[in-house]
Amino acid sequence: MALIDRFTTPYGAVRKIDAFGYLDALKADADAPRKHGKVVLVTADTPLKASRGEGKTTTTIALIDALRARGVDAAAVLRQPSMGITAAGSKGGASGGGKASLTHPELVDWGLCGEMTAIAAAQNLLVSFAEKAVDEGSLDTIMVPRVSEVPSRSLRQITVDRGKGDVPERVVLTPTCELMQIVVLSRSMEEIGRRVAAMIAGTREGEPVRFGDFIDVWRITNILTDAVKPALTETRNGSAVYVHGGPFANVSVGIPTLVSVEMACALHDVVVVEAGYGADAGAQKWLDIACREYGAPWPSAAVVVTRATTWRDDPSLSWRYPFHVRRLEGLDIPTFPLINLWDGEDGEVDSLKSTADALGLRKPIVGNLYRDGGKALAPQLDAFVQTLSQESSPAQPDSHRGMALLENVRWVADHAYGVPPERVIIRDGFAESLASAEQLCRADGLDLDDLALVAVKSPATMTDDDSEPEDRRSVTLKKVEVHAGAGLVQVNLTTSLTTPMPKIV
């Protein structure tokens, strides 16, 4: 019986793994067999609109099937799709498609084993505890939003306690909340409890009050008992796919749980991690938050997915795709362009390849992955497999801890969006928002500049207007929000959504 089997439980059509327990067992026994899997980041071009996927999950599934067909022990780690998005009907599921599919996509798309609903219940229970604290006078202003598992346009702005307190509130989709960030970033239930206790519930006479000051943390962690366990499902070809954690990369950290990736790396030689939406969201956050600040493995290679139409249909936006590929190459990550063809596009392969060649990119991998799955990829992976087999010494990324927040934001704008510091615009109100975040942190005994930066932005744009010429593109800063429990500071850029709450279609 392998060590992992002791931590694996059948759970309906999937399995759930006690990743905390397994990783602890590995730590406790240096002789326990383990692998040291390399991480491959699958990210994408910036989509033309949020509801239009490039096919990252389809690519991820086809890629591990293809690698396994070539004898490489590969597995994937996916974020759990938001059931709210599936339920809204504005976007298909996020579980691949066609020959690049999971065995139980309907489960993954429609709530899996209740992980997200459990996190929703726990986050909303925190708000209930905060209300109790208000009743008891230990809090006067609640700063933690409620969450909803399904989108509802009218919840964007609500008033609670109607007729009495009449308190204005907003409701956000579950994957965006601080508790989800905590689940994603924590390596033990004890750490989750500690981080929940460190969350700022709100203020009393202007001073921050932490949840740890007044709640029973165990009531929160009890609700999360099964939610913290990654689900193991598989592709139709039997490749392992771990699904866990689901914040959106545009408005939150957008990465799967760190423990699910670490567990997969101990079990497989190659671990493909999906990071989206585009490289400006998902990859930026994997590299700058997960790796730099939270010790996640630096990628040994990257694949950047685009569709032929995304890359070429709007000439004013076609700079984005090569920008993403070059940015990752510039970080010493061997980066492979991958073009996910749709029906009727088979004839475009040569022209796509010569375009890539003219731009100095690596030779692109091209295929109709929905139609052909991993079979379309396997013969094209020589260079990719060669890269992974090299004894690469991955870059040692530097933490930005202690870097002034503004400098940090300018660094991200420069590196991830191609906008130099002088065109990072500070909008009216930003300075006040920054000052009050700094003051909140100081009163809480924290240094704002020690928190990891989360850029909050639209998924479909990198700058204030991506269709401007390069020397006129800008990024505007709007407001700052502290998530002390998760150890994050969120900065909203002009193109950010105020409330991620899609419409039902």
Place this chain on the structure above:
Amino acid sequence: MALIDRFTTPYGAVRKIDAFGYLDALKADADAPRKHGKVVLVTADTPLKASRGEGKTTTTIALIDALRARGVDAAAVLRQPSMGITAAGSKGGASGGGKASLTHPELVDWGLCGEMTAIAAAQNLLVSFAEKAVDEGSLDTIMVPRVSEVPSRSLRQITVDRGKGDVPERVVLTPTCELMQIVVLSRSMEEIGRRVAAMIAGTREGEPVRFGDFIDVWRITNILTDAVKPALTETRNGSAVYVHGGPFANVSVGIPTLVSVEMACALHDVVVVEAGYGADAGAQKWLDIACREYGAPWPSAAVVVTRATTWRDDPSLSWRYPFHVRRLEGLDIPTFPLINLWDGEDGEVDSLKSTADALGLRKPIVGNLYRDGGKALAPQLDAFVQTLSQESSPAQPDSHRGMALLENVRWVADHAYGVPPERVIIRDGFAESLASAEQLCRADGLDLDDLALVAVKSPATMTDDDSEPEDRRSVTLKKVEVHAGAGLVQVNLTTSLTTPMPKIV
């Protein structure tokens, strides 16, 4: 391999059973082996307050352990406790205690396998669909409430779409919603879909509009895929306990899913069904709704649990316990008093027994079930087991379908609360509420009098004032609410809560 094993899947620490599939398979093969288990109803005295349990679950667990110790193949069916109540901290879990415990009480109390959260998501998605219909002009007034899995005092009254539509709404706890009632009463996913389609979403120019007119029912049923499967857990002594469905008996139908009871009856000789709060809520609803209107098995015996203190501490309320026992005996259900002792009450056994004797009740079963579990009961079950072994011909309960609603309410007040028709008081506004419910039904092509009656009341009182002398007790009728999808009409009595939303303690 037994037939049931084909429909059973391990699901973490418990198992989930496709009850729909199993019952279909039994129907399709008349030769498939099955039992014809007798139902024993475990109900209780009316509690002194809602947060104080008499020990129904503890009794249920001890009872099946004791029956099995005596060689009887017994199992239990429990409702899923509301995580909202557990999270609020106002009441312990609802999964037994001490030696009369389940192997995984924490799972049962804290959300089980996500059944309740899935129902919450689906009910809230219905509201989102209704909002879309409002946007599109096919609906102008939404009648379906949102639900929350955790209690929050400020959600009792809210305004949504703040600053635009400013629509007043209320939020109720998940277990009380119509979709939960539909899950409880339906015998197939097709029936659930049909009933969801028949739910009245709201009105357009005063005319009822059904969800079936504008939603994708499959999006709702997809969310419910696993939620419709009963969970199988067990007592510490290895007795089978099925847990499924969780509406409150004071404000809703308050019974476990019908299919979980039918499945248990096909698998065991004796099936103990818990029905609470008191007999005036849980037993009334099992008999008058589940059995009379939805074809559930009539009980072959009943156990009515009380605590010594509940029965005796308030002399003005001590009429309730013998009332409940006699009411069930009067329906030809052999009814056994059971007194669940707490620490320090061992010396009271004789006096309790002589009180019961003086009242002409059967000899009570008495024990400290928390401390001693089934061992306290087994030696006292001779008469009980003897009753169950008789070839009883259970009463054929009559449906009240077609009985005028007011006559039906008066019948319940008379039989279940001991209040004669002339003291059923009609409060201002009730007649209007009744007339508009009748009109709504008529416009929907239904007859209000064909719907099953759900009395909505406080869990801790049966009448307007239970401490009044018998000839002055009354019941006041407040309002009428139609749940066309579930086939129910709810009538609020004066002592009903407007919104079941407990405070966090």
